[in-house]
Amino acid sequence: MSNTIEQKINALREELRMHNYNYYVLDAPVISDYEFDIKLKELEKLETENPQFFDANSPTQRVGGAITKNFNTVVHKNRMYSLANSYSKEDLEDWEKRVKKILGTDEVEYTCELKYDGASINLLYENGTLKSAVTRGDGFEGDEVTENIRTIKSIPLVLNKKLDETFEIRGEIILPLEGFNKMNEERVDIGEEPYRNPRNTASGSLKLQDSAEVAKRPLDCLLYHIVSDKPIKNTHFETLEFARELGFKIPKAIEVCKSINQVFSFIEKWNTERFNLPYETDGIVVKVNSLAQQDELGYTAKSPRWAIAYKFKAEQESTILREITYQVGRTGAITPVANLEPVQLAGTIVKRASLHNADQIEKLDIRVGDTVYVEKGGEIIPKIVGVDVSKRPLNSEPTNYITHCPDCNTELIRNEGDAKHYCPNEYGCPTQITGRIQHFISRKAMNIDGLGAETIELLFKEGLINNYADLYELTEQQIIPLERMAEKSAQNIIAGIENSKQIPFEKVLFALGIRFVGETVAKKLAKHFKSIDNLMKASFEELITVDEIGDRIAQSVIDFSSNLVNIQLVSHLKSYGVQLEMSAESQENITTILKDKIFVVSGVFTIFNRNDLKKSIEDNGGKVASSISKKTTYVIAGENMGPSKLAKAETLGIPIISESDYLKMLE
Structure with missing residues (x-):
């Protein structure tokens, strides 16, 4: 009898x-909502009477109910990069030239997809079931929102096909316009402020503490990229078609283009047709279709070389400029800000612009x-055009234009060739x-x-800190x-400061705020010099020998290292x-x-990825270089x-070795 009940529950x-998949993914239901509800209630009854057969991935579990007060921060196994943007055909043509140059071939085809305007998500599947869901965050780590994601019916909890591989699939959580408008009608009816735009509402929904509330919202998920240790298929397009078979909602607006002119045709088509879509989109994403070529192209510090976003012309509005104020940045750079008569622009109220x-x-x-x-530059930062x-x-x-710092009244300077004015009062200007x-x-x-920023300003105002080393006292x-x-907040702050003593050197180096030393440069410098003492003793000539360190960065490091205030700050940090x-x-x-050896890596490998x-x-x-040269x-x-790469290497007489040859070289 028990086996029969279990079989009936599983069936x-x-x-x-399958009905969920037909309705929410294929948009082709085969039974009515009433019939679906009857079957769902039958399953709920059987599961309640037979709790020994509980399954967290059952369709009955999509209603939510779990409460999450604090979302765990999770480090992404594979970094979630942002896309480089383009705004013209010329930009795309330049990108194509770079791609072909690195690959050493003209044989490149592309996939074109719509750029969906939502909240990025990374879904992890193990043995065919959803394991976790993590927001993009800063690309390196994000918040785990698995319980909330499980309520979105277009996301499969169990795949249509048995799959042993562990993989990640990425996409956008969106709020379709019809559902967004309905939510706002309901809010207005009960006297509450309507939500501003679908994108921010979708993003905010992921961080609601009660997953039952998330389940009430008509969220959807459009997926566009699979990440796995070994390629599942040979091309990006084939991978997405396979993902569609597994049960994922892959948008139909995707095409393989054999040339950049076909890419332009795709862009022209959707520049007008996008207004008929049931959700918001703000551009086109163009990707190199071959996964082997994607692997060969690799990444810059911020984005994949094998993909680029083409942004549609930004929405524009007119308004009155009421006042110009001036902001001081942490490097002393002055930024003028336009204070505007509030205006609705691209789904948000804009009051200020750079x-x-x-x-x-x-x-x-x-x-x-x-x-x-x-208009919104890149649909994000408002600017006056x-x-x-x-x-x-x-x-x-x-x-x-102002002549003195708005915060400390020091006379501003402007270096030759620099677009911005600066306040030179580096160690006396409060901001x-x-x-x-x-x-x-x-x-x-x-x-x-x-x-946070407010607490830092409060601590400074009260005279408790005057620099970042003071935090440790x-x-x-x-x-x-x-x-x-x-009391609890104070304990958390002290604990956070104490824990920061375990942060690795390359991040500490970035934290010091040396001008022009961003995350990537900090890693290179830390790896090369091994310690702050070695770095601060390095000469200009030693600095510029480091990969990607130019004159400007080298001089900035020299300036930082020779300043007595910075020497004392570093000494204090050491003592803590x-x-x-x-x-x-x-x-x-x-x-x-x-x-002193320079390598170019090309092709698909078996021992290493x-x-x-x-x-x-x-x-x-x-050192790893992206293209073959005499060096x-x-x-x-x-x-x-x-x-083409093979021919170039042979022409220049560059030795071509295998993975095995490389390993022998290390021995």
Whole structure:
């Protein structure tokens, strides 16, 4: 009898999963909503009466109910990169030239997809079932929102086909326009403010604490990229078609294009047809179709070389410029800001826009009182792109750019060739001081929990800190009396500061805020010099020998290292136990066997994956280049190496070696 009941439960689950797939993914239901509800209630009854057959992936479990007060931060196994943007056909043509140059072939085809405007998500599947769901976050780590994601019916909890591989699939959580409008109608009816736009509402839904509330929202998920240790198919398009068979909702608006002209045709088609879509989109994503070529192209510090986003022309509105104010950045850079009559733009209310610098104000002749045209650059940051001079007030006067810092009244400077003005009072200007501390505690730097921009400003105002080293002398007793501060909050801050002493050297180096030393540069410098002492003693000539370190970065490091204030700050950080040298663990298996050797990696490999091979080269002192030149020492060739690259290597007499040859070289 027990076997019969279990079989009936499993059969009902499988049938309801298929009906869910037909309705939410294929948009082709074969039974009515009433019939579906009857079957679902029958399954609920059987599961309630037979709790021994409980399954977290049952269709009955999609209603939510789990409460998540704190979302765990999870490090992505594979980084979620952002896309480089383009705004013209010329941009795309330049991108294509770069792609073909690196690949050494003209034989490249592309897939074109719509760029969906939602909240990015990474789904992990193991043995054919959903294991976890993590937001994009900063690309390196995000928040786990699995319980909320499980309520979205277009996301399969169990795949249509049995699959042993572990893989990640990425996409956008969206809120279709019809559902968004219905939600707003209901909010207006009960006297609440309507939501501003579908994108932000979808993103906010993922962080609701009650998954039952998420289940009530008509969220959808459009998927566009699979990441696995070994390619599932040979091309991106074939991989997406396979994902469709597994039960994922892959949008139909995807085409393989044999040339850049076919890409342009796709763009022209959707530039108008996008307005008929049931959800918002803000551009086209163009990807190299071959996964082997994608692997060969690799990534820059921020984005894949094998993909680019083409953004549709930004929405534009006109409004009145009420006032120009000036902001001081942590480096002392002055940014003029336009304070505007509020205007609705691309789904949000815009009140402020960047004016960039004095040259931009002069070029457009922007004045207070003007009617200005505002658009969102890349659909994100509002900017002023023009002035309606015909509506200019009669008493209008040209804008005089400020001459002194708005925060400390120091006279501004402007270096030759620099677009921005700067406040030179680096260690006395309050905004620069707090800005550097805020950068120090930020997520990508020291990642100190419990501290935010407002708390830093409050601590500075109360005289408790004057630089980031002072953080390590704070006590609970000093913090508790502060405004809006409880004992638990103070404990969390002190614990967060203490935990930051374990942050690795390359992140500490980034946190120091040396001008032009971003995350990637900090990693290169840390890896090369091994400690802050070695770096601060390095000469200009030693610095510029490091890969990708140019004159500007080298001079900035020299300036930082020769400043007495910075020398004292670093000394204090050392005394508090902050990591200012590479750990023994991070230097394991690091050698100089390949010093001064330059490698080009091409093709598909069996012993290594491409990223591990590149890391191995760098860990052993070698350098990885993207294209073959006279300076190349070796080409490591896998299967499907581009014929043009092969010919170039042979013409230049560059030795071509295999993975096995490379491993022997290390021995």
